[in-house]
Amino acid sequence: LVPNLPLNNKDGSSSTSSTTFNSYINLDQGDPVVFKEYWRKKSEECMVVIKGCELLSYLSDLRSVCWFMMPELRDAIKRLHALVGNADTNDMYIVVGNGSTQLFQAALYALSSSSSSDDPINVVAAAPYYSEYQEQTDILRSGIHKWGGDAMKYDKNEAYIEVVTSPNNPDGSIRGPVVNSKCGGEGKLVHDLAYYWPQYTPITHMASHDLMLFTFSKCTGHAGSRIGWAIVKDKEIAKKMTKFIQMSSIGVSKESQTRVAKIIEVLCDSYKNFKLGGLSKESELFFEHSRRLMMERWEKLREVTKQNSDFSVPKFPQAYCNFTNETSETYPAFAWLKCNKDEDCESYLEKKLKILVRGGNRFGSDPRYARLSLLGKDDDFGEFLKRISIDMNEFRH
Numbered sequence: 001l002v003p004n005l006p007l008n009n010k011d012g013s014s015s016t017s018s019t020t021f022n023s024y025i026n027l028d029q030g031d032p033v034v035f036k037e038y039w040r041k042k043s044e045e046c047m048v049v050i051k052g053c054e055l056l057s058y059l060s061d062l063r064s065v066c067w068f069m070m071p072e073l074r075d076a077i078k079r080l081h082a083l084v085g086n087a088d089t090n091d092m093y094i095v096v097g098n099g100s101t102q103l104f105q106a107a108l109y110a111l112s113s114s115s116s117s118d119d120p121i122n123v124v125a126a127a128p129y130y131s132e133y134q135e136q137t138d139i140l141r142s143g144i145h146k147w148g149g150d151a152m153k154y155d156k157n158e159a160y161i162e163v164v165t166s167p168n169n170p171d172g173s174i175r176g177p178v179v180n181s182k183c184g185g186e187g188k189l190v191h192d193l194a195y196y197w198p199q200y201t202p203i204t205h206m207a208s209h210d211l212m213l214f215t216f217s218k219c220t221g222h223a224g225s226r227i228g229w230a231i232v233k234d235k236e237i238a239k240k241m242t243k244f245i246q247m248s249s250i251g252v253s254k255e256s257q258t259r260v261a262k263i264i265e266v267l268c269d270s271y272k273n274f275k276l277g278g279l280s281k282e283s284e285l286f287f288e289h290s291r292r293l294m295m296e297r298w299e300k301l302r303e304v305t306k307q308n309s310d311f312s313v314p315k316f317p318q319a320y321c322n323f324t325n326e327t328s329e330t331y332p333a334f335a336w337l338k339c340n341k342d343e344d345c346e347s348y349l350e351k352k353l354k355i356l357v358r359g360g361n362r363f364g365s366d367p368r369y370a371r372l373s374l375l376g377k378d379d380d381f382g383e384f385l386k387r388i389s390i391d392m393n394e395f396r397h
């Protein structure tokens, strides 16, 4: 912190504040490093050794629709969903992808190309929606799909795909489809359940939608492994998604698949050992540990915003979690911060407090809101709380 330097106001004039900051903190991206300390303790257990002669082939399992998915990864994913109870994998097809980012595009390809419409199908999501959907939909200016904007405002009598993100990125809300069925267009759904894990939200039901996307990035925090998976009811859609991944990357790294399968095995084994009577301690269980971290961050954030009416964050309803057997609220990976003293929350935080966040307009919403990540490093989160507390105190005097 460097005290007593002049700050530039939005209108270009300068004012003297008692405090300014000499470095930026970046809370824009949702890089999930918050869970790193937990995995540091599991470093040895999660280690995988891959010999020079192993994993040469493109192929993994020619009997499976997703022929490049390794059977050990498929089994690990099924085991994980059975443990958590968040998604039904029985009689469903699993397709692995390079993150759920690739699977989202594979899903658009599969659903658009099996639509009866000759025109590009409209892809919509209720605002505020995950900022990347729009660009991922339109990047290739495809002739089969195009971004259609806010699902709440969709009123065309044309085919559409609605993306339902629950809990939602950026605002943490629990969601279902919203497009008005009276519009008459043929509608398909993609459920992006990246955050439907116990550290972020109570597991209230076993999801069993036609096409669900999950990502290892947000489940355990191993975003760098780039593993996501889709759980798909219809075999033809699963085949088309597999074809898309074949066309764009001829499969998914087997080193990554092996590593992810191992980490899931370690995670699930610790629950088995816990149930077997104390072979694992409760604090060693991943979802218990990560849930506590998220809860603590939210409690601190709420404490700071309670003191200061200039910023506010949404409230979430309580629900019973079938996984923890407790009632709790949602602790989203992002805070959807409303800045009550400036029209542009992103630029206010950047200029005044040197905090980088993503503004509401990127999510099809109001610029008075901004999204900030709660998955970053402890130091950055602590510094963020300090800065908004200092800011509030200065305005009080």
Ligand code: PMP
Pocket: 030, 098, 099, 100, 101, 102, 130, 165, 169, 192, 194, 214, 215, 216, 217, 223, 226, 227, 228
């Ligand atoms: N969907 C949502 C809602 C996300 O927040 C993210 C990551 N920020 C993704 C998908 C993409 O995740 P991945 O790392 O698996 O590509």
